[in-house]
Amino acid sequence: MTDTKSKHDQTYTISQIADALDISTRTIRFYEEKGLILPKRTAGNQRIYTPRNMARLKLILRGKRFGFSLEEISEMIGMAAANLNEVEQIEKSLKFGDTKLKEIKERKKELELLEQDILATRQKLIKRITQLNREQ
Amino acid sequence: MTDTKSKHDQTYTISQIADALDISTRTIRFYEEKGLILPKRTAGNQRIYTPRNMARLKLILRGKRFGFSLEEISEMIGMAAANLNEVEQIEKSLKFGDTKLKEIKERKKELELLEQDILATRQKLIKRITQLNREQ
DNA sequence: TAAATGGCTGACGTTTACGTAAACTGTAAC
DNA sequence: GTTACAGTTTACGTAAACGTCAGCCATTTA
Known part of the structure; x- marks a missing residue:
């Protein structure tokens, strides 16, 4: 040391x-x-x-x-700040955290959807450009 | 019919x-x-x-x-609206779409990190509550 | 057809998340 | 020790994304 x-x-x-x-x-x-x-x-x-x-x-x-929002983030963090309080506080925090975890799961799903939306548009554009090339 | x-x-x-x-x-x-x-x-x-x-x-x-932001979304959508224009427009749109796809990949990673942050806090809280129970 | 309900266009108000500037203090470099 | 740069507080400004009227037209329902 x-x-x-x-x-x-x-x-x-x-x-x-x-x-x-x-x-x-x-x-x-x-x-x-x-x-x-x-x-x-x-x-x-x-x-x-x-x-x-x-x-x-x-x-x-x-x-x-x-x-x-910053307020939501503030609540998430409040979760950590509750660290050394009573049991009730901690349980409340756990519940809040679980809610956020569920939200994150949903976001993951939606992220997939968003990706697919863009990929679909991409396909259309490529198709269109191929068509334009053939026409000329 | x-x-x-x-x-x-x-x-x-x-x-x-x-x-x-x-x-x-x-x-x-x-x-x-x-x-x-x-x-x-x-x-x-x-x-x-x-x-x-x-x-x-x-x-x-x-x-x-x-x-x-709505402006970003507007650009994403502009991508679709360019549908029937010239090749250059379409290529530009494709490029934009690819950028967004990369962003989405990054977001996916960050979503994992966010999830882990919350899970880590969760673990701490559970540990703390177990300790409190033992003390009483 | 009258009354209730829903929709339309401004226009001003509000909240969130900072930007910017002023006026002052602390710190580092010469 | 003074100049220059970085940091501090206070306060007003602003852009985005709507909310909330007001005054008027359209549509459905009794």
Whole structure:
């Protein structure tokens, strides 16, 4: 064991995070404002992000890419935040998580449908282009 | 062959569509305003929707559920509208469709990640609740 | 044919998710 | 130590995607 900085101690500034995730600093601060993340601060009041904070931001962005609103994502995360409360809270969270899992299953199905829609259009276009080539 | 109304002739009013797809009539008119659908009209200027129109609306809603903006969806659909143009147009559309197919593949992957995030939280919660039960 | 119901077109209002700018403070490099 | 850059808060602005009237026409039903 050495006292060299381990991967665990790695931290990031807000702009490093912004670059890494390709979002604006404004967006990051906005998510904090909405209670989606809570980074620590330096003595000089500047935000510092851990890899854990980073992971959470990635989760948020993933959720967004699937059309979940920030409020919905906030609820999903609230699930994790309930961590150390009473049994009821945890059970409620589990239920919520299960609902989300069902939703994700449905989304998977729909994703297939969307793919097929596009593939069908693709086929039509190819057919049409073949026809045009034959005509000329 | 009879001259009975075939499934092909089936039409719907705007509120029938709204009920069937669980969206507001305002939303439907809004999509029309944005050029996403173009229903025929009755003599009295009321909108009439065919099953084809219905299918398109379903496609729009599917796209939305995956976080595509209406403008993006509009482009996807433009793909279909290019149907009877020149070769270049069609080729451009094909390219666009392929891009979307790639995006969909990525989304599928991310959907898996999202699912795993939730499952991981689920595991933690279950572990915690088991612990609480043992303590009591 | 009158009344209820549904649809049509504006037009303004609202919510979500940030963008942008101002005015100030902290930090790094010279 | 000062200049330049990065970060902070506060506040107003904005685009997308509808919601919600209002005032008018169409259609169905009693």
